[in-house]
Amino acid sequence: MRRKTVRYLSRYLLPALFLLLLSCGQKQNRQSQAVSDSTIVFKHFKLANARRQFQKAITEFERQNPGLHVREEILPSNSNIQHQFYVTSLESHSADFDVFLIDVIWTPEFSLAGWLEDVSDLFPDSVQSQFFPAPIKADTYQGRLFAIPWYIDAGVLYYRKDLLQKYGFTPPTTYDQLVRQAQTIVQGENQKNLNGFLWQGKQYEGLICVANEIISGFGGTILDDSGRVRLQDAPVRQALQWLKDTIYRYRISPRWALSADEENTRLSFLNGNAVFLRNWPYCWTFFQRKGSPVKGKVGVIGMPSISGKQGRSTLGGWQLAVNRFSRKKVLAKKFVRFLSSAKMQLEFALTVGTKPSRRNLYRNRQLQMQQPFIADLYRILIQAKPRPVTPFYAQISQILQIEFSAVLANIRPIPNAMHSASVQIEHILQLEQGTK
Ligand code: GLC
Helix, strand or coil: CHHHHHHHHHHHHHHHHHHHHHHHHHHHHHHHCCCCCCEEEEEEECCCCCHHHHHHHHHHHHHHCCCCEEEEEEECCCHHHHHHHHHHHHHCCCCCCCEEEEECCCHHHHHHHCCECCCHHHCCHHHHCCECHHHHHHHEECCEECCEEEEEEECEEEEEHHHHHHCCCCCCCEHHHHHHHHHHHHHHHCCCCCEEEECCCCCCHHHHHHHHHHHHHCCCCCECCCCCECCCCHHHHHHHHHHHHHHHCCCCCCHHHHHCCHHHHHHHHHCCCEEEEEECCCHHHHHHCCCCCCCCCEEEECCCECCCCCCCCEEEEEEEEEECCCCCHHHHHHHHHHHCCHHHHHHHHHHCCCEECEHHHHHCHHHHHHCCCHHHHHHHHHCCECCCCCCCHHHHHHHHHHHHHHHHCCCCCHHHHHHHHHHHHHHHHHHHHHHC
């Protein structure tokens, strides 16, 4: 009973309270600091390590456009919380912000709802083709572009080069190898806090990203190319079983993986407490920084697969969008063009570690020198597996988050959970058919 109450509180009441506080704070802000006609409000999440670079970029934009100002408003980094915030604001046609960062999975939903300004005129087709095709596809709705890919993400596997070498291992390409290496090293090191493999298992969007790529590494998929739900296929069952086994059977992942997100797994690995970590490419700059306990000891590769299958990482990333209810759309577009320029993307890549959405930057010498794995990453990014691209993605993800979590927490058998998820998702897809 108590556990249920706590779950209820943390799942529904606390986020609602948080959003309420956020909007109260912003109202107060607005009253004390009226936004002038020449000020654009840029809303984005708290991107790790990016504070100074954002300020630098804004100063540069203001220098190039005398009289214009940009004011940042910052949201928490959890994708679910940001999504709730935007849905609430945009449903009431809020004009409180002009430019905002959106997750690659939201563009179809926000476009269908009519919340995004058409930005096709910013870049002609010839320039659009310089970007990675998958996020451009996700940002295109009924032939028009509604957001500009700003940076691109794909899941990667970080490993401790020094430890693998010490035990004579080469980086794992299969899940079996990953398990064996993690077990051997953890046993051999006999170090109290050392975990074999960290991943994001909390009930949120990050879990879908992990599951999506493990499923694909087992040769399965959530939806197939013709849009059919494939959750009851054997590879999906095997993938979920493997993830579960990392905790309960192989014991290479700690139980706290079930409440882990990107940042706490990054910190644990940074402090030398894990052999392998699944995370996004942004972590690299943190690991290599001066003072990092793992500096020079980390390698990075694409996600493994079962033998004979091709591992594919989940496609992620963030897009620049213009609020359709903004009263300063022309200025807002100017800022989007500026921030998505090759120069800005390169600066953010070098200082923050975000990965450019413009493909030719992967040939940049400075970036290649600073981040030698960038060439391999290009291959991983180009092959990355998108989550289902549909305006109903948020509902689909919500169902998957509940069912995957129940499986991993060992409270629901895999076949039951996947049957239930399939029935619910099929229903949603039928609704989608009705909107076409
Ligand atoms: C990263 C990805 C984003 C994904 C999120 C999940 O920010 O870029 O696409 O939804 O992680 O936590």
